[in-house]
Amino acid sequence: MSEAVTRIHVGGTAGSEPYDVLIGRQLLGELAGLIGEKAKRVAVVHPEALAETGDALRADLAGQGYEAIAVQVPNAEEAKTAEVAAYCWKALGQSGFTRTDVIIGVGGGATTDLAGFVAATWLRGVRWIAVPTTVLAMVDAAVGGKTGINTAEGKNLVGAFHPPAGVLCDLAALDSLPVNDYVSGLAEVIKAGFIADPVILDLIESDPEAARTPAGPHTAELIERSIRVKAEVVSADLKESGLREILNYGHTLGHAIEKNERYKWRHGAAVAVGMHFAAELGRLAGRLDDATADRHRTVLKAVGLPLHYRYDQWPKLLQTMKVDKKSRGDLLRFIVLDGLAKPTVLEGPDPAVLLAAYGEVGQ
Numbered sequence: 001m002s003e004a005v006t007r008i009h010v011g012g013t014a015g016s017e018p019y020d021v022l023i024g025r026q027l028l029g030e031l032a033g034l035i036g037e038k039a040k041r042v043a044v045v046h047p048e049a050l051a052e053t054g055d056a057l058r059a060d061l062a063g064q065g066y067e068a069i070a071v072q073v074p075n076a077e078e079a080k081t082a083e084v085a086a087y088c089w090k091a092l093g094q095s096g097f098t099r100t101d102v103i104i105g106v107g108g109g110a111t112t113d114l115a116g117f118v119a120a121t122w123l124r125g126v127r128w129i130a131v132p133t134t135v136l137a138m139v140d141a142a143v144g145g146k147t148g149i150n151t152a153e154g155k156n157l158v159g160a161f162h163p164p165a166g167v168l169c170d171l172a173a174l175d176s177l178p179v180n181d182y183v184s185g186l187a188e189v190i191k192a193g194f195i196a197d198p199v200i201l202d203l204i205e206s207d208p209e210a211a212r213t214p215a216g217p218h219t220a221e222l223i224e225r226s227i228r229v230k231a232e233v234v235s236a237d238l239k240e241s242g243l244r245e246i247l248n249y250g251h252t253l254g255h256a257i258e259k260n261e262r263y264k265w266r267h268g269a270a271v272a273v274g275m276h277f278a279a280e281l282g283r284l285a286g287r288l289d290d291a292t293a294d295r296h297r298t299v300l301k302a303v304g305l306p307l308h309y310r311y312d313q314w315p316k317l318l319q320t321m322k323v324d325k326k327s328r329g330d331l332l333r334f335i336v337l338d339g340l341a342k343p344t345v346l347e348g349p350d351p352a353v354l355l356a357a358y359g360e361v362g363q
């Protein structure tokens, strides 16, 4: 008997088409409907770690009559480069990929960001479908249409808003995920808890050890709740003209750490440190109560996420944060909390307050 499928709707804004996020098991039967009748070719973009999955999907689609190619890309952040995007464009060009053809991005957030970016740029935009295979990609990266690649100067500095035609979250994919990658994804789940849905925090705190594995009792609920937070926000503000900035909680410092580590740290780990910093900043700016600030430390630590980063790196991190996408001119802007589930913007904080907040994070 097949398990129930949950469907979360993402509304179309700014001229984009609405789509659904499906959560369940054995969802690949949904692909044909999403690919549509006009497509002749499909390209399955997948990381090395999912070589078998990518090729099995290609063979299945070929069996359904599509001209299907598999485009294998490097694992993790090594895929989010201009060189790898160019490699994908070449594969599409050589297969004669037209505007009615479809890209399928199967993998973690790095792969779906890349696949979506290639879809946004090929022929100025073709359809794409996201098949996220990590917690992080399911709850965050694959939903909302932010696609892009990194440059040496910073994280996701080149990209486009290009929503997928659909998102298929097959929970069975999580069984093969290394525990570090599973836990890294919990950072974005916890983010959704702090900015919008504190029940997420209650569920994790009820058994943090169980939350670290896909076999935990609340896995599906945590994923669904986090996707609902993301879907609601991006349905209202696709292009980040305001509300969507709340999804960047913890990312101002987090992205600076990722760049400083030359993209060798997992995104979720960097965002965990970034949320710890944002909580201390909120507290020191007189916005956030002590209990909620302290809760960041306890819940992040309980699932095994990092809280600290190198103290001596502060000048470099500050420099990088100045070109964060939320900055305006010389004005640094951070998402902080006015209280639990009350995200807000803190503009131009006093440099002494910033340093004091980092004093809690740096080691």
Ligand SMILES: NC(=O)c1ccc[n+]([C@@H]2O[C@H](COP(=O)([O-])OP(=O)(O)OC[C@H]3O[C@@H](n4cnc5c(N)ncnc54)[C@H](O)[C@@H]3O)[C@@H](O)[C@H]2O)c1
Residues within 6 Å of the ligand: 047, 048, 049, 050, 074, 075, 076, 077, 080, 107, 108, 109, 110, 111, 113, 133, 134, 135, 136, 137, 140, 141, 142, 143, 144, 145, 146, 147, 156, 173, 174, 175, 176, 177, 178, 181, 184, 185, 188, 266, 267, 268
């Ligand atoms: N577009 C957005 O809105 C958005 C949101 C959040 C994060 N992101 C981006 O997502 C990326 C991080 O994504 P991530 O945490 O999924 O990491 P990731 O994509 O780097 O995946 C982590 C590792 O797991 C492997 N992998 C993926 N699925 C697997 C599976 N089922 N079994 C075994 N191995 C598997 C990958 O190949 C990789 O080596 C960052 O680049 C971040 O910037 C984007």
Ligand SMILES: O=C(O)C(=O)C[C@@H](O)[C@H](O)[C@H](O)COP(=O)(O)O
Residues within 6 Å of the ligand: 140, 144, 146, 155, 156, 188, 240, 244, 245, 247, 248, 251, 325
């Ligand atoms: O969807 C968003 O908006 C987010 O900010 C979600 C983040 O978790 C994600 O890491 C995103 O890629 C960051 O976007 P950026 O614009 O700061 O690069």
Ligand SMILES: [Zn+2]
Residues within 6 Å of the ligand: 140, 188, 251, 267, 271
């Ligand atoms: Zn993120």
